[in-house]
Amino acid sequence: GAPTLEFAPVESAAVGDWDSLKTTLAASPTFKRMEAEAELRATGAGPAHTDNKLRLFGKSEGDVRVTLYRDHAGWCPYCQKVG
Secondary structure (H helix, E strand, O other): OOOOOOOOOOOHHHHOOHHHHHHHHHOOHHHHHHHHHHHHHHOOOOOOOOOOOOOOOOOOHHHOOOOOOOOOOOOOHHHHHHO
C-alpha cells in the first residue's frame, strides 16, 4: 500500500501569536525600508511607485506648473488595447 506520512506536532509557542509576528515584522530591515518609502511618497518624494498620489521630483508644490492625472488602479483601457 501507499506509505503513511507522520508529522511531528507543532507547539503553539513555536508558532507565536499575531502580536509577536507584527513585532518581528516591524523589526525587519525590509519593513523599515518600506515604511520610509511610504513616508517619502506621502510628501511627493521617493522612488516611482503605483501608490504615489503626488510626485514633485525634488521641487515644491508651489513650483508645479502642470498637473498630470493617472488612474490609481494602475491600469488604463488604452494600455490594455495596445498591449
